[in-house]
Amino acid sequence: GNSVTQMEGPVTLSEEAFLTINCTYTATGYPSLFWYVQYPGEGLQLLLKATKADDKGSNKGFEATYRKETTSFHLEKGSVQVSDSAVYFCALSDWDFNKFYFGSGTKLNVKP
Amino acid sequence: NAGVTQTPKFQVLKTGQSMTLQCAQDMNHNSMYWYRQDPGMGLRLIYYSASEGTTDKGEVPNGYNVSRLNKREFSLRLESAAPSQTSVYFCASSDAGTGLSEAFFGQGTRLTVV
Numbered sequence: 001g002n003s004v005t006q007m008e009g010p011v012t013l014s015e016e017a018f019l020t021i022n023c024t025y026t027a028t029g030y031p032s033l034f035w036y037v038q039y040p041g042e043g044l045q046l047l048l049k050a051t052k053a054d055d056k057g058s059n060k061g062f063e064a065t066y067r068k069e070t071t072s073f074h075l076e077k078g079s080v081q082v083s084d085s086a087v088y089f090c091a092l093s094d095w096d097f098n099k100f101y102f103g104s105g106t107k108l109n110v111k112p
Numbered sequence: 113n114a115g116v117t118q119t120p121k122f123q124v125l126k127t128g129q130s131m132t133l134q135c136a137q138d139m140n141h142n143s144m145y146w147y148r149q150d151p152g153m154g155l156r157l158i159y160y161s162a163s164e165g166t167t168d169k170g171e172v173p174n175g176y177n178v179s180r181l182n183k184r185e186f187s188l189r190l191e192s193a194a195p196s197q198t199s200v201y202f203c204a205s206s207d208a209g210t211g212l213s214e215a216f217f218g219q220g221t222r223l224t225v226v
Binding site for chain 2 (some may be wrong): 032044103
């Protein structure tokens with residue numbers, strides 16, 4: 001079946017530190033992969049996506065590369081800001097059944 | 113462009129009461145979804161609708177019913193609310209038939225069952 005596993009949080013970093021949030025997946029087909037961000041009291045917003053192996057998604061300084069050989073899609077940012085504090089979700093789409101599968105979320109706290 | 117709109121934003125119910133959560137999207141998407149979000153458990157799919165006129169169960173359908181009223185609207189009904197249904201509910205839509213499209217989410221409904 002399909003599933004997504006991401007590192008548990010919370011992750012606490014100082015401003016300007018390097019961020020990595022690990023995400024691995026299990027899929028029966030060839031899914032698209034996504035990172036979503038959720039700010040307090042809000043819905044999920046798409047941060048970036050990759051639709052095939054070796055694609056790199058990027059947005060607002062965040063990057064993630066679709067690694068089929070390691071079934072991973074780790075999120076990275078070179079220098080985090082306080083405003084990046086949020087919960088981050090890794091997700092995959094199963095296009096055969098029009099479904100999305102989400103990881104459990106990783107809370108990021110960035111301190112000034 | 114409103115995207116995905118959910119109503120209400122907040123609701124308190126007594127055990128045994130019923131209610132319907134409303135969701136509408138204006139992006140002409142075929143697929144719509146209802147998720148619940150609980151601490152430490154991420155998002156769990158309750159029901160989804162791949163196209164107008166079809167609905168299917170997700171991971172946690174018990175205690176819920178859905179209606180895909182038309183292409184725009186997808187409602188979630190709790191017939192007899194229980195405290196275990198206290199959660200944040202999100203509606204989402206997608207042009208998922210392409211296999212490439214992301215899901216777009218509403219702002220959520222915070223439901224408390226006492």
